[in-house]
Amino acid sequence: xxxxxxxxxxxxxxxxxxxxxxxxxxxxxxxxxxxxxxxxxxxxxxxxxxxxxxxxxxxxxxxxxxxxxxxxxxxxxxxxxxxxxxxxxxxxxxxxxxxxxxxxxxxxxxxxxxxxxxxxxxxxxxxxxxxxxxxxxxxxxxxxxxxxxxxxxxxxxxxxxxxxxxxxxxxxxxxxxxxxxxxxxxxxxxxxxxxxxxxxxxxxxxxxxxxxxxxxxxxxxxxxxxxxxxxxxxxxxxxxxxxxxxxxxxxxxxxxxxxxxxxxxxxxxxxxxxxxxxxxxxxxxxxxxxxxxxxxxxxxxxxxxxxxxxxxxxxxxxxxxxxxxxxxxxxxxxxxxxxxxxxxxxxxxxxxxxxxxxxxxxxxxxxxxxxxxxxxxxx
Numbered sequence: 568x569x570x571x572x573x574x575x576x577x578x579x580x581x582x583x584x585x586x587x588x589x590x591x592x593x594x595x596x597x598x599x600x601x602x603x604x605x606x607x608x609x610x611x612x613x614x615x616x617x618x619x620x621x622x623x624x625x626x627x628x629x630x631x632x633x634x635x636x637x638x639x640x641x642x643x644x645x646x647x648x649x650x651x652x653x654x655x656x657x658x659x660x661x662x663x664x665x666x667x668x669x670x671x672x673x674x675x676x677x678x679x680x681x682x683x684x685x686x687x688x689x690x691x692x693x694x695x696x697x698x699x700x701x702x703x704x705x706x707x708x709x710x711x712x713x714x715x716x717x718x719x720x721x722x723x724x725x726x727x728x729x730x731x732x733x734x735x736x737x738x739x740x741x742x743x744x745x746x747x748x749x750x751x752x753x754x755x756x757x758x759x760x761x762x763x764x765x766x767x768x769x770x771x772x773x774x775x776x777x778x779x780x781x782x783x784x785x786x787x788x789x790x791x792x793x794x795x796x797x798x799x800x801x802x803x804x805x806x807x808x809x810x811x812x813x814x815x816x817x818x819x820x821x822x823x824x825x826x827x828x829x830x831x832x833x834x835x836x837x838x839x840x841x842x843x844x845x846x847x848x849x850x851x852x853x854x855x856x857x858x859x860x861x862x863x864x865x866x867x868x869x870x871x872x873x874x875x876x877x878x879x880x881x882x883x884x885x886x887x888x889x890x891x892x893x894x895x896x897x898x899x900x901x902x903x904x905x906x907x908x909x910x911x912x913x914x915x916x917x918x919x920x921x922x923x924x925x926x927x928x929x930x931x932x933x934x935x936x937x938x939x940x941x942x943x944x945x946x
Contacts (some may be wrong), residue, residue, distance in 0.1 A: 568599075568600075568603045571603075571604075571648070572603065574586055575648065576656075580648075580653070583652055584648060584649070597632045597633075601625065604648075605625060606743060606746050608624070611651070611654040612657070619731075620728075621651070622731055622735050623728060623898050625647075626732075626734045627901040628897050629735070630901055631897060634876065634879075635883075639884055642941060646892070653892055664746065664748075665696075666697060672693075672694075678690070678697075679694040679695055679698060679710065683755070683756065683761055691752055691756070692748070692749060692752055695707055699744060704736060704737065704741075704747070704748070707748060708733040709733070709804070712726070712804065715758065715759045717762070718815075719815035721818075723816070725758060726793065726815075727793055727898075728754060729751060729754060730800055732747055732750050734800075736751075766807050766808075767815075770817065771817060776820060780793070781920070783820065783826060784899070785819070788895055788898070788899030790819055790820055792902045793815075793819065795902035795906050797809065826923075827923070829916065835858065835859050835862040835863070836859075837863055838863065840852070840863045840864075841864050841867060845865075845867050845868035846864070848863075849861055849881060849882075850942070852922075853885050853926065853929070854934070856930055858926050865915065865918045866915055866919075869918065875904070875908070879903075879904050882900065882918070882925065886900060888934050888941065889928045889934065890932040890933045903918060
């Protein structure tokens with residue numbers, strides 16, 4: 568595995584992919600690669616934005632690949648390796664973080680909070696790692712997730728990014744927990760509101776807010792991603808925190824224009840655009856940038872099938888073939904997938920919104936020509 572990580576750190580994309588192909592023949596176990604690639608994701612930088620999208624990508628793709636067959640997982644992992652090769656990052660960034668000694672140390676939580684107020688990164692990291700030793704990784708990480716969630720920005724990042732770092736650390740083996748805590752602390756100290764929490768409550772129910780987010784996913788799907796993380800994970804913070812996060816979701820949706828209404832989708836459906844095999848018709852529709860055909864195929868497939876798995880696999884592979892490396896190509900689809908499973912009555916709107924997202928980016932960036940064969944295998 569070192570050969571893959573060294574190739575990535577040198578930015579040698581071709582060698583990294585060759586090494587991955589060779590190792591996959593012997594070790595076709597996705598979790599192995601997500602564990603070993605996590606430090607590289609934690610070392611990535613966003614040079615234009617403060618949000619750690621590489622770790623969000625890592626976490627979302629890990630969840631997605633749990634439910635896909637091996638050939639699709641391999642393809643998506645190769646696209647992820649390409650992404651890592653092209654990111655700005657710290658090299659090397661590969662040894663577990665450790666702490667020693669306790670001379671003059673305060674209780675861990677007290678020391679952490681004081682260090683955050685003093686903007687003392689390494690002091691805060693020491694107490695955070697000590698808190699992990701005392702209470703476990705999840706308990707330590709959750710303290711920072713709560714701090715980040717005190718005031719949430721208009722894209723929901725303060726919560727969704729913090730949660731992704733925590734979730735990535737939980738699934739990437741104990742050796743990576745220190746990297747996750749360091750990345751989460753860095754994000755907290757840059758963006759979090761360190762004032763005491765003033766808990767808020769939304770004026771509308773979550774069901775109504777989710778319906779709005781389904782119709783108006785937002786820039787790169789941020790409203791829907793925020794709603795998804797609230798639905799799936801906010802309860803672990805406690806009831807007051809869930810309502811607090813819903814308040815910010817409501818605020819973010821205040822001026823959002825709902826596009827993917829049932830009325831709009833119905834106006835796009837034309838039955839003569841499909842040939843009976845709805846997944847084939849959907850694939851052709853997306854590749855030809857024919858949104859009406861894509862909507863019609865999604866509608867009929869979901870009406871005729873109990874499972875969404877085949878639909879999701881086709882769409883995530885097509886999404887990965889758009890000629891851009893983009894973390895939201897996975898965080899948005901994960902929200903679509905898991906919200907559809909939880910709220911099947913919204914599946915048509917969710918998948919049609921995602922189809923529009925794919926077509927929009929494919930129009931701007933085109934398809935990766937060398938993956939054309941992989942796309943044609945879907946037909």
